[in-house]
Ligand code: AMP
């Protein structure tokens with residue numbers, strides 16, 4: 294049988310496509326959860342069944358923790374404010390206990406009772422606008438973390454004042470990232486990347502044993518390019534900044550990290566704070582807390598958290614890093630510079 298040269302070339306071409314598609318790195322699995330893009334990449338260990346289990350857990354956590362869903366456990370606790378305790382379950386007890394720890398450490402700057410203020414400002418939604426000062430004063434009366442009562446034994450939470458609202462938006466994704474990281478580790482998988490809307494956990498190293506590069510996005514832009522690369526293995530990095538949710542009114546930017554002392558978005562010289570810690574819930578809570586504290590107070594504050602590192606980017610585009618990070622990061626955009 295005679296085979297034409299053209300046919301051979303065509304067959305070789307299809308064979309090549311087949312081989313290259315077999316070798317293609319498995320894709321990360323991505324879904325919108327917690328109102329943001331969540332993706333997990335387990336590389337060659339990423340089976341459909343594993344991704345299904347991980348994302349089922351993330352969806353379950355959203356159902357429990359969301360301040361924006363009427364059917365979440367948080368919504369039930371909020372609806373019972375001033376009335377009665379509500380069975381909260383182990384997840385909320387753990388997150389809220391941790392949130393109250395950061396509230397106490399930061400003298401109420403980190404404040405899980407921030408809900409009435411978040412609702413008033415409505416930042417991130419279309420109709421966001423600067424509220425009337427009287428409405429801010431009114432909301433501030435309800436932003437009272439000391440009136441949150443936890444009964445760990447019975448797993449209940451009671452908000453003492455009618456109108457109080459819990460909001461765990463500054464810490465919940467960190468808890469969720471820890472959860473999926475420990476599920477992955479329990480399967481004996483030691484390599485992967487978890488990214489819950491910028492709340493990142495790196496597991497292990499790259500295939501060749503070198504550390505992962507994780508990026509910090511340009512904090513002046515929404516969804517900007519990565520301007521800093523950090524070399525990191527088995528850590529979490531979480532960023533809080535002015536570019537995540539905001540609106541502009543009369544040329545002024547109003548972002549979503551609210552100062553419970555003033556009732557307005559935290560004002561200082563920072564564009565963003567990224568916190569690096571092995572514990573993603575700690576990194577999440579601390580990134581918000583340090584943003585509220587500002588850079589100078591943050592340095593003193595961090596003395597109580599050994600093993601935690603931070604990157605502060607200020608409005609002059611100076612990048613300030615804690616001592617442990619010198620040598621493990623690279624600035625990729627020359628309009629930003631490492632503060633000496
Ligand atoms: P993050 O992006 O982790 O810094 O969290 C910001 C989110 O936390 C906001 O969108 C609010 O839901 C909530 N939040 C705002 N201000 C505070 C605050 N002072 N303390 C705790 N949570 C806050």
Ligand code: MG
Pocket residue numbers: 462463464531533576577578579580581
């Ligand atoms: Mg946070």
